Amino acid sequence: MSTSLSRPRRRTGLVVAVVAPLLLLPVLVPLRDRLNLASDVALFLVVVVASALVGGLVPALVAAFLCATVLNFFFTAPFHEFAVRDGNNVVALVAFVVVAVMVAWVVDLAARRAKAAAAAAEIEAADRLRTALLAAVGHDLRTPLAAAKASVSGLRSPGLVLPAEDRDELLATADRSLDRLTGLVENLLDMSRLQVGAMPVHLRPVALGDVLARALDDLGVAPRGVLLDVPDDLPDVLADAGLLERVLVNLVANSQRFSPPGRPALVSAAVMGAGIELLVIDHGPGIAATDEERIFLPFQRLGDTDTTTGIGLGLALARGLTEAMGGTLLPRETPGGGLTMALTLPVSQEVGP
Structure with a gap:
């Protein structure tokens, strides 16, 4: 029988189906004179529901069979016999089995529909990404x-x-x-x-100033095109030099794109606890607080009216590369207006010769 639940969950459901009725027995048998059959049926029905929620249809059916057997043998007169003297008890046991089977079927159906909905959402997301990629x-x-x-x-x-x-x-x-x-x-x-998790990352001590200089050279930044406030005595960060250069290129390029004339982007760095925080600051239009996470989604160009400037991967790629190196990249509001990108990387613990 096919199922939409994993094998470990089905095994756990079977354990619940077998063990739970046995655990209820020593609790309920001494109370047999105080609790009626309806109460016992309700408690054993909980076992069936729990088995269905954990393991799906098969464990729930096993639980229904075992619980019905235990109810018949221990809680319906004559006790300790597979016989039922009272017709009301027969109705109660039959109703228990029917309800238990229906609950098991409904829970399993819900699990299948949830899996199908998740698959459909995945396909829809892939279609949206494909459409955006084709448009780009x-x-x-x-x-x-x-x-x-x-x-x-x-x-x-x-x-x-x-x-x-x-x-x-x-x-x-x-x-x-x-x-x-x-x-x-x-x-x-x-x-x-x-x-797909196939990006090679080689972490080693890296001088942040050297990588920043190479990134600015790659961008062809003109003198005073970007203001720098990076101390010469910063400790090395633990990073992949090539990936860090790509991150800085994307961050500075994005900052330059939105910096107004006469107010160049500013790059500053300082030691913050066990890491180094590098800020790329612009005084452009900034972004709304509700868009702080959207700017890191692929193919997003919020507020960018120049459709020839890129395909909206710069910040998404910068955050992905940063996290691959064990760092963080977060947006902040620039005092007075604009956007500040805060890049944090751990300080290297290796001591140079």
């Missing part, structure tokens, strides 16, 4: 690819003589577009690895 790929990946293609096609056009400045501009456009395309594809691949 349909525009955000195609845009830099089209720009690179147009630039290269212009450079290869036969009979078209371009001034050196125009050729350099086309090459620069192609280079920027391909860099964007590479970043988007890497984010998609890393997110898929995180979701």
Whole structure:
């Protein structure tokens, strides 16, 4: 008989079905003169319900059979015989068996429906994710690819003589577009690895300042494009240098995107207890308190009206990579308006040579 419950739960349900009636016996037999059969039936029905809730249909049927047998042998006259003298007791026992079987069937049916609903919700979530991914790929990946293609096609056009400045501009456009395309594809691949638990993480002592410098170089941040307040004597953090660089790139890029002109993003760091807290601060529009967790969902671009800036994976990927390294990433409101991303990583306990 198929069932929607796991094997350990079915085994536990069988244990309840067999042991519970035996435990009730020494309690109820001395009270046989004070409790009527209706009370005994109600108590044994609880055993059947418990067996059904724990183990499903089969344990509940076993409990119903054992409880009916115990009721007949110990609680209906003549005692200690498989016979029933009073017709009312026959009705009570038959009703007990019918109700017990119905309860077992209803509980098992509810478990099957719950499993089917969970499967349907999983499929619906996968469909939503697939739709969002297709929408993102349909525009955000195609845009830099089209720009690179147009630039290269212009450079290869036969009979078209371009001034050196125009050729350099086309090459620069192609280079920027391909860099964007590479970043988007890497984010998609890393997110898929995180979701299936296949992201390799190599934790070791890492100098936060060095990783931050590489991240800013990757972004091509102009002088004063980001303000830094990172002490030189910070202890090393325990992290994967490559993954931490990806986290910082995504956080700083997101902060720059929303920073108003003349108010660059600020990156600060300080020791907080057994960890180091790095803050990426902007003075942009910020987010509503109700959206603080939504911004970490894939394909979310809350308040971002520039649809060519990415596919909404930056913060989702940043949190996933951070948690894979044993850290935390939380949003805060910037005093005076804006968003602050607080990245916390444990301090390395290894002492350098």
